Amino acid sequence: MIKSWSWFNKVSLIVGFAFLYVPIILLVIYSFNESRLVTVWAGFSTKWYGQLFQNEGIMNAAMVTLKVAFLSSTLATIFGTMAGFSMVRFGRFRGRTLFNGMIYAPLVMPEVITGLSLLLMFVAISLDRGLWTITLAHTTFAMCYVAVVIQARLNAFDRSIEEAAMDLGCPPLKTFFVITLPIILPGVLSGWLLSFTLSLDDLVIASFTTGPGATTLPMKIYSMVRFGVTPEINAVSTILIGIIATGVLLASVLHKRRESQRKNDELLASAIP
Amino acid sequence: MIEANSQEHTVFAPWNEADKEPFVRIENVTKKFGNFVAIDNISLNIFEREFYALLGPSGCGKTTLLRMLAGFEIPTSGRIIIDGEDMSKVPPHKRPVNMMFQSYALFPHMTVEQNIAFGLKQDHLPKAEIADQVERMINLVKLNAFAKRKPEQLSGGQRQRVALARSLAKNPKMLLLDEPLGALDKKLREETQFELMNIQEKLGITFVIVTHDQEEAMTVSSRIAVMDSGTVAQVAPPAEIYEFPNSRKVADFIGDVNIFEGRVADVQADSAQILINASDVPVRTGRSVEAALGETVWVAVRPEKMIVSLNPPKNMTENVLKGEVWDIGYLGKLSVYHVRLQDKRMVTVAMTNRYRETEHTITWEDSVYVSWAPNASVVLMS
Numbered sequence A: 001m002i003k004s005w006s007w008f009n010k011v012s013l014i015v016g017f018a019f020l021y022v023p024i025i026l027l028v029i030y031s032f033n034e035s036r037l038v039t040v041w042a043g044f045s046t047k048w049y050g051q052l053f054q055n056e057g058i059m060n061a062a063m064v065t066l067k068v069a070f071l072s073s074t075l076a077t078i079f080g081t082m083a084g085f086s087m088v089r090f091g092r093f094r095g096r097t098l099f100n101g102m103i104y105a106p107l108v109m110p111e112v113i114t115g116l117s118l119l120l121m122f123v124a125i126s127l128d129r130g131l132w133t134i135t136l137a138h139t140t141f142a143m144c145y146v147a148v149v150i151q152a153r154l155n156a157f158d159r160s161i162e163e164a165a166m167d168l169g170c171p172p173l174k175t176f177f178v179i180t181l182p183i184i185l186p187g188v189l190s191g192w193l194l195s196f197t198l199s200l201d202d203l204v205i206a207s208f209t210t211g212p213g214a215t216t217l218p219m220k221i222y223s224m225v226r227f228g229v230t231p232e233i234n235a236v237s238t239i240l241i242g243i244i245a246t247g248v249l250l251a252s253v254l255h256k257r258r259e260s261q262r263k264n265d266e267l268l269a270s271a272i273p
Numbered sequence B: 001m002i003e004a005n006s007q008e009h010t011v012f013a014p015w016n017e018a019d020k021e022p023f024v025r026i027e028n029v030t031k032k033f034g035n036f037v038a039i040d041n042i043s044l045n046i047f048e049r050e051f052y053a054l055l056g057p058s059g060c061g062k063t064t065l066l067r068m069l070a071g072f073e074i075p076t077s078g079r080i081i082i083d084g085e086d087m088s089k090v091p092p093h094k095r096p097v098n099m100m101f102q103s104y105a106l107f108p109h110m111t112v113e114q115n116i117a118f119g120l121k122q123d124h125l126p127k128a129e130i131a132d133q134v135e136r137m138i139n140l141v142k143l144n145a146f147a148k149r150k151p152e153q154l155s156g157g158q159r160q161r162v163a164l165a166r167s168l169a170k171n172p173k174m175l176l177l178d179e180p181l182g183a184l185d186k187k188l189r190e191e192t193q194f195e196l197m198n199i200q201e202k203l204g205i206t207f208v209i210v211t212h213d214q215e216e217a218m219t220v221s222s223r224i225a226v227m228d229s230g231t232v233a234q235v236a237p238p239a240e241i242y243e244f245p246n247s248r249k250v251a252d253f254i255g256d257v258n259i260f261e262g263r264v265a266d267v268q269a270d271s272a273q274i275l276i277n278a279s280d281v282p283v284r285t286g287r288s289v290e291a292a293l294g295e296t297v298w299v300a301v302r303p304e305k306m307i308v309s310l311n312p313p314k315n316m317t318e319n320v321l322k323g324e325v326w327d328i329g330y331l332g333k334l335s336v337y338h339v340r341l342q343d344k345r346m347v348t349v350a351m352t353n354r355y356r357e358t359e360h361t362i363t364w365e366d367s368v369y370v371s372w373a374p375n376a377s378v379v380l381m382s
């Protein structure tokens, strides 16, 4: 516990948080600006939000983004779970370290390169580019994150629990669905949430792999910004921030709740003679 | 309470009946992990209704052997036959055995009831039947108040009872227990040992228990297999293991023991004499030995079978050692004397404290005699 805050600590905390959040707060404030001019405050208004929902271009982009995010995070969760599972469970084999490294590599690969290589592949196999290619692209890179999360979860998993299930007559595949999956579910869910936000965020890879008619929200915002920042952009960004913040908050609240419940349970158990 | 039994008490010893078919036959089983030999050509027979203990130091392969019975490990060579059926190709979920795991391995996302019902559900029994059996099991392990709790809301001892109930629920022909009481404190442990024995007797199931606690093995089991680095050193009922160990390793592992190296000096029909090396003290045994004169053997004597006295024991020329009291450990009902012999070796003697402390006559640095009866010396060939 930190009892007294030194002068230095206070200043660095304020500077750090200001650095992180002042731009975002400014953006949120100006989204409620009456004036069309972004930098001049002319009173509070929610009219830009109203206009936003009239703007077909933005609404379409939002739909595309949500579809892509939902599909790709779901696919990434399924494949990532499978990948993480086999990495942990296949035991040691020749080249395991290499495989492990290859799962991590896309996490540090520059997005431009990932996007470019995916584009080249889609062209090579002459796949029509559009919503599905973005989904595939997002699936491939989000899958790595899920695999890493699942691997961590499974490494802490007591395998004798699965063995106990089989010992009691449960076949291996069923054991996975009724025992393993429910136990690692928090990991799977946080993998899904992570994939979802990654997909919402992404501009670079989506730009590379998109085709006619499939514009995601970040792409739309980026193209609008090139004609100048409008309060509408501030409004849509504020909504995006809201969604992401809610997701993150939800995840941490769930985590907290579980943690405190566990502590309660432990207290209860130790009180029983 | 022990019921007075008017009927003649027949000794349970199916291993002595020549025509009795073993329930489990482990035939020349070897298990290798890479180049490491965890189980080295073991053959064992386990009979129906036995309480069979696998005892041995850490890493000797007890868990590995048990896991092969459950089907989680496949023998590198050799066969395991359970109830007349070769288990080589039978996966764990199809074997007629259940296991209670060292870590309990309870399903954290299920309540006590659901944990116990899990195995029954796999057999697709009618709901009412499952509920009945679950209730019986909950009564058996006295967990009625906790049926709706999750494992994390239970104490260690309660979890252990859930694990036991879960593994018994399917009425397996054999129950495998891997250090089931390892996590319990001494008192709870002793209570549970007796509970286990009661349950085993009540249900008539064959139990195979792994433990590295020799007292536990002695208390609960009908026979003990003492294991040592992948091999079986001796299989016998507890009393026989204790009284007649077949090697220094077994003698040393089961209880405390004084071991003297010596050579055979005289062999009679019902006794033998051994001269302890270096000091040439003669030791008489209560049984004959199958060894040539002059051969090196070892004599083992349990501390509680020895006596410490200030005066030389009367009419004894053999089985008497002279020394000096080096240390006395007072353990309440026992006192343990560490006596340093003239050749500087130490001997441990345990004597019951029949008198009050003040009446003790033997004290530190006294010159004393350590003696024992011929039938207390056990000759070991290895």
Ligand SMILES: Nc1ncnc2c1ncn2[C@@H]1O[C@H](COP(=O)(O)OP(=O)(O)OP(=O)(O)O)[C@@H](O)[C@H]1O
Pocket: B033, B036, B038, B056, B057, B058, B059, B060, B061, B062, B063, B064, B065, B212
């Ligand atoms: N999966 C495995 N891979 C490699 N070696 C193993 C494996 N399982 C067990 N061993 C080795 O086999 C030997 C026997 O292990 P086992 O778990 O059977 O010992 P144990 O007698 O149960 O010991 P403890 O009393 O500590 O539980 C040990 O040396 C262990 O390191």
Ligand SMILES: [Mg+2]
Pocket: B062, B063, B064
């Ligand atoms: Mg073990």
